[in-house]
Amino acid sequence: MDYTLNYLRESLANYSENEMCQQIFQKLDEKIYSNEVIFVKALDEEEMTYLNDVLENELHYAKSVEHDQRVKELTEVYELLF
Numbered sequence: 001m002d003y004t005l006n007y008l009r010e011s012l013a014n015y016s017e018n019e020m021c022q023q024i025f026q027k028l029d030e031k032i033y034s035n036e037v038i039f040v041k042a043l044d045e046e047e048m049t050y051l052n053d054v055l056e057n058e059l060h061y062a063k064s065v066e067h068d069q070r071v072k073e074l075t076e077v078y079e080l081l082f
Contacts, residue, residue: 007073
């Protein structure tokens with residue numbers, strides 16, 4: 001798994017009580033994705049929509065605390081969604 005997906009995994013942990021989040025997290029656990037492009041292609045439309053919302057929140061937070069590396073990594077996934 002690459003660094004981008006590690007940041008994604010960490011972000012998803014903040015929403016672990018949500019069933020859709022658990023579903024996405026399970027995909028990350030079940031298969032080793034070599035990069036974020038392959039992972040995003042494995043998502044269905046509902047998962048992509050949910051992840052889009054999560055990433056908007058996470059990017060807003062990362063920008064507010066000036067965590068540039070996190071912003072960069074999460075943006076890579078966010079831009080692939082739609």
